[in-house]
Amino acid sequence: MIEQLLGLLLSLVDQTGLRSITLGNIFMMIVGAVLIYLALAKKYEPFLLLGIGFACIVSNVPGSDLTAPGGLFFYAFRGIELVIIPPLIFLGVGAMTDFGPMISRPSLMILGAAAHAGIFIAIILAKMSGMFTITEAGAIGIIGGADGPMAIFVTMKLAPHLLPQIAVAAYSYMALMPLIQPPVMKLLTSKAERSIEMTQSRPVSRLEKIVFPFVIAIIVNLLLPPVAPLITMLMLGNMLREVLMVERLANTAANDLMNVITITLTVAVGSTMAADRFLTYKTLVILGLGLVAFIGGTASGVIGAKIMNLFRKEKINPLLGSAGIASVPIAARVAHVVALKENPYNFLIMHAMGPNLAGVFGTAISGGIMLALLGVK
Amino acid sequence: MNILPMTVPDTLEGAYVLSIVDFFLSIVIIWAISLVLYLFPFLNKLGNVTDESLKSGH
Numbered sequence: 001m002i003e004q005l006l007g008l009l010l011s012l013v014d015q016t017g018l019r020s021i022t023l024g025n026i027f028m029m030i031v032g033a034v035l036i037y038l039a040l041a042k043k044y045e046p047f048l049l050l051g052i053g054f055a056c057i058v059s060n061v062p063g064s065d066l067t068a069p070g071g072l073f074f075y076a077f078r079g080i081e082l083v084i085i086p087p088l089i090f091l092g093v094g095a096m097t098d099f100g101p102m103i104s105r106p107s108l109m110i111l112g113a114a115a116h117a118g119i120f121i122a123i124i125l126a127k128m129s130g131m132f133t134i135t136e137a138g139a140i141g142i143i144g145g146a147d148g149p150m151a152i153f154v155t156m157k158l159a160p161h162l163l164p165q166i167a168v169a170a171y172s173y174m175a176l177m178p179l180i181q182p183p184v185m186k187l188l189t190s191k192a193e194r195s196i197e198m199t200q201s202r203p204v205s206r207l208e209k210i211v212f213p214f215v216i217a218i219i220v221n222l223l224l225p226p227v228a229p230l231i232t233m234l235m236l237g238n239m240l241r242e243v244l245m246v247e248r249l250a251n252t253a254a255n256d257l258m259n260v261i262t263i264t265l266t267v268a269v270g271s272t273m274a275a276d277r278f279l280t281y282k283t284l285v286i287l288g289l290g291l292v293a294f295i296g297g298t299a300s301g302v303i304g305a306k307i308m309n310l311f312r313k314e315k316i317n318p319l320l321g322s323a324g325i326a327s328v329p330i331a332a333r334v335a336h337v338v339a340l341k342e343n344p345y346n347f348l349i350m351h352a353m354g355p356n357l358a359g360v361f362g363t364a365i366s367g368g369i370m371l372a373l374l375g376v377k
Numbered sequence: 378m379n380i381l382p383m384t385v386p387d388t389l390e391g392a393y394v395l396s397i398v399d400f401f402l403s404i405v406i407i408w409a410i411s412l413v414l415y416l417f418p419f420l421n422k423l424g425n426v427t428d429e430s431l432k433s434g435h
Binding site: 210 | 384385386387388389391392393395396397398399400402403404406407408409410411412413414415417418420421423424425426427428431432
C-alpha cells in the first residue's frame with residue numbers, strides 16, 4: 001500500500017519540473033529577477049523589462065510547455081521569427097511619433113549616421129575574435145543601432161540562430177541606456193559644452209508633416225529595399241497620425257495595437273532566455289560586443305557633434321550627438337537629463353528628438369546597406 | 378559590360394570593407410535625406426492645410 005502511494009507520488013513528481021531543474025535555470029531566473037528589479041526599483045524601461053524578466057523566469061521553470069510548440073510563448077516567438085512583430089512595432093512607433101523636430105532642423109540628421117560607428121566597431125571586433133562569420137558579426141553589430149525591432153529584423157535575415165542573444169542584448173542595453181550613456185557623454189564633453197543652449201527650431205506646418213511619410217517611404221523603398229518593410233510601416237503609422245482624419249486608426253496603432261505587440265514582443269524575447277540555449281560562452285561575447293557597440297555609438301555621436309561644431313558659427317550642444325543612436329525616445333531623454341544637470345534651464349529634449357529620430361533612419365540605412373553588401377534580400 | 382553582383386568576403390578584411398562602405402554610404406544617404414528636408418519649407422508656398430480643415434473633413 002505504502003509502496004503504491006510512494007510510486008504514485010514519485011510519478012507525480014516526475015510530471016513536475018522539480019527533477020529536471022538545473023543550476024543554469026536557477027541562474028537565469030535570477031537574471032530575470034534582476035531585470036524585474038531594475039524595472040520596478042530603478043524604473044528602467046518597465047514596459048520592456050517587466051515582460052522580458054517575467055518570461056525569462058517562467059521559461060526557466062522546467063515542465064512548463066509555454067515555450068514548446070503549442071505554448072503561447074512559442075507562438076509569440078513565431079511572430080518574431082516570421083518578422084511580423086517588428087514591422088507592427090514600427091507602425092505603432094510611427095503613429096506615436098512627431099517627426100517635426102527632425103524636419104525642422106535637417107542639419108542635425110547627420111548625427112543619426114555619426115552615432116552608428118558602434119555598429120562597425122562591434123562587427124570588426126566580432127570578426128577579430130574568430131568566433132563569428134561575417135553575417136553573424138553583422139547581426140551582432142546591429143545591436144549598436146539601439147533599435148530593437150531593427151536588430152530583430154536584421155538578425156532574422158543574417159543569423160537567425162543568434163536571435164535570443166541579440167534581442168536580449170539590444171533590449172536590455174536600450175533599457176539600461178540611462179546607465180550606459182552618461183559616463184561616456186561626460187568623458188567626451190566639458191561642462192561648458194554640456195551647458196550650450198539651443199536656439200528655437202522653426203515651426204513645421206501640417207502640410208510638411210503630411211508629405212514627410214510619403215517622401216521617406218518612396219526614398220527608402222527605392223534605395224533600401226531590404227529594410228523597406230520596417231520603414232514603410234513606420235511611415236504608414238506616421239501618415240495615419242498626421243492626416244488628423246483617422247484619429248481612431250492612429251490611436252489604435254499607437255495605443256491598443258502597440259500595447260498588444262509590446263506584450264507579445266517582450267514575452268517572446270524573454271522566452272528565448274532558457275538556460276540550455278542562452279548560457280553559452282558565445283552569449284557572453286555577444287553581450288560584451290553589444291555593450292561595446294552601444295558605448296562606441298554614443299561616443300561617435302558626441303564626437304560627430306563636436307566635429308560639426310568646428311564648422312558651425314552657431315554651436316550645438318554635443319550631447320545631442322549621443323541621441324543619434326536611435327532608441328526613441330530613451331536616448332533623447334538621457335541627453336536631456338545630462339544637460340539639465342549642468343544647466344537647470346536647458347531643456348534639450350525636443351532638440352535631441354531630431355537626431356534621435358534620425359538615428360532610427362540611420363540604423364535602418366546601415367542595416368539595409370549591410371544586408372545588400374552581404375547579398376541578403 | 379556585365380557587372381557581377383559581389384558580396385563581402387567572410388574575412389577580417391571583409392569586415393573592414395563592410396564597415397567602411399556601410400558607414401560612408403549611411404552618411405551619404407542620411408545627408409541626402411536631410412537635403413530633401415531642406416526643401417520642405419517650400420511646400421508651404423503651395424498652400425496651407427489647417428488642422429481644423431482636416432478634422433472637419435469627415
